[in-house]
Amino acid sequence: MGLLTLGAAATKVHRVGVSDVLAYVAAGVVGLWGVAHVLPTARVLRGFSDTSRDNRLVIAQEWIAEAMTMWFIATVVIIAAALGGSHHAFADWVYRASAVMLVAVAILTAVTGARTTVIFFKICPVLLCATAALLLTASWI
Numbered sequence: 001m002g003l004l005t006l007g008a009a010a011t012k013v014h015r016v017g018v019s020d021v022l023a024y025v026a027a028g029v030v031g032l033w034g035v036a037h038v039l040p041t042a043r044v045l046r047g048f049s050d051t052s053r054d055n056r057l058v059i060a061q062e063w064i065a066e067a068m069t070m071w072f073i074a075t076v077v078i079i080a081a082a083l084g085g086s087h088h089a090f091a092d093w094v095y096r097a098s099a100v101m102l103v104a105v106a107i108l109t110a111v112t113g114a115r116t117t118v119i120f121f122k123i124c125p126v127l128l129c130a131t132a133a134l135l136l137t138a139s140w141i
Helices: 003-010 018-038 041-046 053-083 085-111 119-140
Strands: none
Touching: 018 053, 018 085, 018 119, 041 053, 053 085, 085 119
């Protein structure tokens, strides 16, 4: 398949089905969770005022990196859903790979941040696993 053929296939009209709706919902939730994750970064850093400047920079980096990870996953899922049609098998694997990454981050959060008293860290593994379930469902229907 040449580049022009691929470009032509990507511009075809794509009907939105249940699989696409599930993927878009999952992407929306993950994208918004990324926003919710990055917004309190400055406030979190103020809580580490007795920590060295270098350590605060690393903490800021990690908070922002997790938000960027969420945004990347959401973007890739949206692109895969939008291509749909001729790229259906590819979209399914994008959904599955994204679900695996979301579960991996959920596990990391469950064994670290969720063990604190901060409610958002306790919500995070549930939210990420729920969106992973949406994506897995989207990949098999």
